[in-house]
Amino acid sequence: MAFISNAVTMIDAGAMGGLGAMTLIKTITISSDTGTVSFVDGASSVVLDDTYPIYQFDFINIHPSEDDRQLQFNMSVDTGSNYNVAKTTTYFLAQHSENNDTAQVAYNGTHDLAQGTGFQTLALAQGNANDEGVSGSLTLFNPSSTTFVKHFTSVTNNVAYVDRSFNNTSAGYGNTTSAVDAIQFKFSGGSIGSGIFKLYGIKDS
Numbered sequence: 001m002a003f004i005s006n007a008v009t010m011i012d013a014g015a016m017g018g019l020g021a022m023t024l025i026k027t028i029t030i031s032s033d034t035g036t037v038s039f040v041d042g043a044s045s046v047v048l049d050d051t052y053p054i055y056q057f058d059f060i061n062i063h064p065s066e067d068d069r070q071l072q073f074n075m076s077v078d079t080g081s082n083y084n085v086a087k088t089t090t091y092f093l094a095q096h097s098e099n100n101d102t103a104q105v106a107y108n109g110t111h112d113l114a115q116g117t118g119f120q121t122l123a124l125a126q127g128n129a130n131d132e133g134v135s136g137s138l139t140l141f142n143p144s145s146t147t148f149v150k151h152f153t154s155v156t157n158n159v160a161y162v163d164r165s166f167n168n169t170s171a172g173y174g175n176t177t178s179a180v181d182a183i184q185f186k187f188s189g190g191s192i193g194s195g196i197f198k199l200y201g202i203k204d205s
Contacts, residue, residue: 022056026199033065033191039199040080041181048181050144052201057140057183059156059197061133062126066190068161069126070111071134072119075143075150075174076182083184084117085150089172093124097164115175119186122154123168126187127161133195134158136168143180150174 026046028037039057041048048055062071074083091111096103111121123134136156143150153171160166174180185197 022200022202025201028197030192030195035191036184036186037197038080038184053142054202055140056200057138059136062195063133063193064126064128064187065193067128070121070188071123072121073185074119075180077178080182085174085176086115086117087113087172087174089113089120091170094167095164122170123156123158124166125160126158132159146177150180
């Protein structure tokens with residue numbers, strides 16, 4: 001079944017907004033403390049190559065083992081031996097507190113990178129109470145290219161340890177013309193206590 005507006009197909013067989021069909025590649029479910037979650041091309045049924053021009057990682061209720069931690073990611077060009085791709089990124093945050101005392105939208109230079117090889121923050125100040133977690137997505141464009149840098153965008157929402165809703169937007173590029181063939185996620189300290197990570201491949205429309 002398709003949804004058509006002004007003779008333009010908006011949704012058809014899983015395709016939305018002209019992005020093309022999304023294919024679920026891999027689901028990783030965490031139910032006990034795990035230090036990192038990695039998606040490596042060719043390992044454990046993961047595809048992260050020129051099969052798809054766009055890859056999307058979804059996060060569902062990712063919960064840290066410790067309070068006030070950042071969900072982060074990095075890229076690898078050597079099938080996960082090293083996660084240290086140089087990145088130039090930007091980061092901004094909208095927040096609103098449960099008691100309505102704090103409401104703000106601001107650029108946050110503390111969590112951007114300028115040719116940094118460290119892990120990029122995707123969600124800030126995540127709490128570890130039972131009802132707290134982070135959900136959202138990271139989109140990676142053309143990671144197998146050996147000509148262009150590797151652009152990414154990410155939007156997440158999390159319950160901060162200070163009882164606020166944080167909407168985090170992070171974007172940038174991995175400054176490498178080598179093929180990116182692995183992605184790793186972790187918290188800035190402690191472990192991933194629980195949550196679901198999903199990897200999708202997206203075909204051109």
